[in-house]
Amino acid sequence: MDWNFVIWSLVKIIAVIFLAVMPIVAYAVLAERKISAWIQDRVGPNRTAPPLLAKIPIIGPFLISLGIFQPIADGLKFILKEDFTPAHVRKVYFSLAPAIAMIPALMTVAVIPFGSNLGEQAMVIANLDVGVLYTFGIVSLSVYGIVLAGYASNSKYPFLGGIRSSAQMVSYEISMGMSVIPIFMIVGNLNLSEVIRYQAEHGWMILYAPLSFVIFLVAAFAETNRLPFDLPESETELVGGYHTEYSSMRFGLFFMGEYAAMVAVSAMMVVLFFGGWTLPFGGLDQPAESIGMGIAHIGIFVGKLLCFMGLIIWVRWMLPRFRYDQLMDLGWRRFIPLALLNILITAIVLWFTTK
């Protein structure tokens, strides 16, 4: 057994989950609250202050007014709250559902190359040759968490939320899967590291397949249950949708799962369409030779990812929720034919341009 590989993989998993994904999730919640506040003429969280910190001149009040400590307070609140199980739920599935909602989002991150390399280690947890197939396989599991939550809650609003999500996520998975096929026709490889290498040589994939990007972006909104496609949750009509009956950390898992899924789809978009950790100038598109360059690559990747997170958050306050039939119409009658057409056009172009 290759112990070196096992230990490094574990280190990378722990580093990615606890030093990257979880903090991004926590601060994405803060960003969501702050951005929504600014868009709605409010100020957002600006009061949480750990003891003594307010005494530090200038920096302390500034950090407090940014709400930097709010996620910590929120996390503590989730942990300390009573975990209440209503009497009418199906208990086993009720406990199982939050975990199933959270895990796929974290598992998707495994195949994402989030940097070139640090020293000897390639900055990807699992350099799979079937990277994208793995991603779509895992993403399709995430619907189970929500459906199971809706079913296990055994009351009507969560049930409706579960039904909605099952139809929505299954439909948009098809267009999502078909939208990325042109990329792999162009690249000729399913390994995400190879996709990035191709983009470093030939330019970003958004230039070759802009339609793919549009379809993928919209499908990503639907897959992560974000507005304008947040029908499974839809606070205004279904109370809270599938997580109505949940409280405390179990609700927290759904909440974090949603944001982790946002991180995952943002990372996918960065890798597939925006060149991953590369930038097309300053020699930043070659694998790093020094530690500093390696860190710079990770920084570039995270920067691009945060841009997408910002976009997803902003869109939430921009567009009203779709009606259910409009959502289905958009998925089945617009995007699937469009994705098929996109594949066809790409195939024709490739037929004429390659020998």
Add this chain to the structure above:
Amino acid sequence: MIVPRKKLNFWERLYLPAIAGGFKVTSKHFVNTFFRGNTAAKETSDGFYPEHKWVVGEGYRGAPYLVKDQEGNTKCVSCQLCEFVCPPKAIRITPPGPSGEMADRPNAEKMPKEFEINMLRCIFCGFCQEVCPEEAIFLQKDYSLSGLTRKEMIYDKEKLLALGGVSGGIQKWKNKAEEAEEQESFPVKP
């Protein structure tokens, strides 16, 4: 009535104008708040909530309180209409009973022995004010009621009267008493 649904043209069906419009509106507000520091709180009151309470406008429906007339008497006559109309059943009135205390005001029949509003149940709908024949209960401007216990949030008669203040107006029972007095002497004044 059937409102005809406007047929969307091709451009509108692409959702792009809606997205552009949404971006325009949100970015306008974002810039206004983020860079210029204008917020709704600053426009409606001087600052942010706990330090600067929002000043409510005229006609605001806050918590319902009992009022006194200009002579400092309880206006409520314990008719229990508000208790009856209250949708969340927040009001509970204990009438004085046949041998109970008389009303403060001369000529009025009775006043409640106890008048309780459970502010945890109250939804500030204003039905009690609407239904009151004596103009004895008004929705006033308090909107942020809080307490440490549930019991504390059940406001009794003294508290409601103290919070309600004075609301004058026509003194119905006094006028009736005066009219009755005038009936005693003959000829009746025109």
